[in-house]
Every structure is written in structure tokens, then in C-alpha cells.
Amino acid sequence: MRHAFLVPALIVLGGCAASRPLVDIDHSELVDLTYTFDEHTLYWPNAPSAFELQKLAYGRTQAGYFYAANAFCTPEHGGTHMDAPIHFAEGKMTAAEVPLARLIAPAVVIDVAAKAAENPDYRLTAADVLAWESRHEPITPGTIVLLRTGWGKRYPNRKAYFGDDTPGAIDKLHFPSYGEDAARLLIGERHVAAIGVDTASIDHGPSRDFIVHRIASEAEVPGFENLANLDRVPERGAWVIALPMKIAHGTGGPLRIVALLRK
């Protein structure tokens, strides 16, 4: 009788390891956290240009088949994009150098939408992070932290999203993001892989010293900005895959970022 029960147990054990797919797509729902690049893509108010698509070909060729192709120009920092560490720290990693282990990782979402609705300049605090941890569990090294402010629903309305739409002006911006003490806790103590946010910057609108950028850059931690659909990602249990364009000398660049949710 012992034998009869041992055999199924071993089959179960063996089957579990062998049949486990590297990406458990059958138990995942994929959510795209990326805005499209087009004429509505938002850039920093004083950016020298925006996304420009140039049509090179569109139509039937002399050989009889259809053919379409474009070229485009864009600043690195606009739309859904990554900040590479070199953006705010000399000698740190370029866009191409950010290791894949910082880009494909389990993710947590910290929600400050209620506080940001009261105060559009709200900054995530260390106390907010500790409160999240007391509700769930300590944030482990290598986690991607996503900050949900609710600002995603304002995109791409420049005035609603940046708090101001005066052309070229950067002195009247209002939107929420990370605060310094939260950044020091997440980056310096929790050793997170990356930080992301559903606003235009990992520093809040009124920032003049860009302290969160500088803390992240110094620690080789990339930032993901202008994230879409964070309202669809749960506070824990998701994975994020964030693959930036591999620009050799890039200070950042266009990012395609998706979440895998357990279904």
C-alpha cells in the first residue's frame, strides 16, 4: 500500500517542475502600462521638441505590392519612458546598460490616490511605505515599486496632468510623486529594482532639486514615468516586464512596459 501512494506523489512532484513554463501565461492576464507615441504624447513643458513621425512611404509600389515605412524623432524623456541612472548622476548606467534583472521583476503598487486628490503636490512618505508593509509584507530586494496617484486618468490633458499648460513654463507644475524619505527607504534600505509612477516624474511637480531622481540615479535605480493603466494592477502579486529601447548612450528612452496579473 505504501508504494501505491508514493508513486502518484512523485509524479505530482516531477510534473510540477517539468511542466512549469518559464512564463506562466496560462495563469496571467497581460496589461499594457504604456501610452502610445503619437501627436498627443506629453513631454516636459520646456522640451525642445515632441514626437514627430515622418512618413517615408505609404502605398502601392511600382512592383505592385503595398509598402509603408516611417522615420521619427523624439526626446528620450517623454511619454512612457525610462530614466536611466546617468540622467541625474555622472558615470552611472546608460539606458542600454540597465540590467534585465532590474526590468523584469515582481511588482508592488502603493496607492496614494486619495491623498493626491486632496493635495496635487502630494509626495509619498516613508510612513506610507511602512503602512503598506504593515498591511501586506516587507518589500523585498529586487521588487519594482509602482506609485499609483490616480493621475493616469488625466493623461494626455496637459493642463490636468502637469497642473499648468503655459507653453515652456516649468515653474507652475503641480502633480504628485515620490518624496525624499520614501525614496531613501525604498532605494537605500529595501533595495528595490526600480521605481515607477503614473505621473510625469518621480519627483513631484514643484520640485526644484529633483532629489528623488538624484537618489535613484546615484543608486543605479531606473525610473519609469508616465505609466498607464496602474488602476488595473493589484497592490501585490503582479510581475512587471519593462523593456526600454536599447540606446547605447541613452539617458533614458521609450519604454514598453507590461504587467502580468495572476488570474
Added chain:
Amino acid sequence: MRHAFLVPALIVLGGCAASRPLVDIDHSELVDLTYTFDEHTLYWPNAPSAFELQKLAYGRTQAGYFYAANAFCTPEHGGTHMDAPIHFAEGKMTAAEVPLARLIAPAVVIDVAAKAAENPDYRLTAADVLAWESRHEPITPGTIVLLRTGWGKRYPNRKAYFGDDTPGAIDKLHFPSYGEDAARLLIGERHVAAIGVDTASIDHGPSRDFIVHRIASEAEVPGFENLANLDRVPERGAWVIALPMKIAHGTGGPLRIVALLRK
């Protein structure tokens, strides 16, 4: 006694499902299949431009912190990139519209390096595909097929990679890729998710009718071109994550593509 063996078996079963991460990173090795975008990035010989990075800022700001940022211009089709179906078929999907299910999937590698070494214009045949299947197993719907020709080691030497480096000339190109009958089998019968190759095109160098592009485009199948490091991906068992820049009206665009290998 029955009970004593049933309990561990149920624990094993339960543990298997609950502890399974959505991405099994602990049992994966990540391989980047992407070339960097820089001054060496290869474009089609008659492309109107190449990758151009413009430095917007680099150095200490008046406020005392370091800041660097760039802008860039590029044709959509160059370096490691995706061809969206609209590239060769009117009304088909743009770069932003290609569903994630075609971009994150199990992958197989078909190796024709020995044949391509004998004949640089070699085209994958349906017989090659059937031979691969007889050695392994039938290629299942939703698979990403990667064609390994060995051309990756020639990149970015234009003459070695394209077979010619006459500026602007496209009539003397020589490199291997997919053939029409293989494309019809993979796309029309096996219903693969996407096709990729370690040369500049999913059609071989001498092609004038771009028949493989047209078959793929008509079937809404994206193509991945100029793939790096295919020599590191096994014939079966890997997963591919291929995330293109989300260009709203894109006929393709820069692609960041990685393979997860079981380790």
C-alpha cells in the same frame, strides 16, 4: 496509513500551484537578443537616414546637480526592430496594435547556419521546418520562430552582413532568410505568433518581391529583424519577450527582445 501518504501529496499539489511565480526567474537565464542603437546601427542601404543622437544637456546645472538628456531620430526599420503587419499590407495592424500574445510566447530556433555558410542566399524551406519537427515535435500555434543563420557574428560589418556596402545600392544584397514555402507552412498552417531572424530581413538578400513580408503582413504576423545572440538560444524550451516601441501609426520600430532560457 493511507492518510499519511495522502496529506503530503496534497501539500505538493497545492504548493506547486500557489508558489509558482508568473515569471520563473529563478530557473531562467536572461539573454538579450537586441543590438544597441548607436552610430554603428545598420539600416537598409537606401534608408534616408540612420540613428542620430542629439545631446540636449550633459553636465552640472546651475542648481548644482548633474543632468544629462538627449533627443534622437531614426527610421523605424533599422537595428533590432519589429516589422508591424501594416509594413507590407494595407489596413493591417500598426506597431502599437500588435497584441502582446504575439510578443510574449514560447520560442523555437531553426538553425540553417551550415547551409547558409555554403550559400549566402539560402532560404529556409518547408522541408527544413518538417525536419526540425521530426527531430523535436510539431510547432504549436502561438510559437515564436527564430531563424538562426549564423549571420549575427557579421553584425555590424555592413559588407559582411548585407553582402555589399555600395552606398545606396540595393541590387547586390546577399544574406539568408526565410523562403516562401517555409513561410506559408509556419504562418498558414502552424499559425505561429511571430517570426524572427538574425539577418536584416525576413526575406533573403536578393528578394525583389518581398514575398515573406507580404505573407506575414497579410496574416497579421509581426517580424523581428537583426536579432543578436541567437547562438545562445536552444532549439526549443526558451521563451521570448519582444516589446516594440508603441508607435501609434508605426509600420514597425525599435524592439527590445530578450530570451528566457531554462537553467
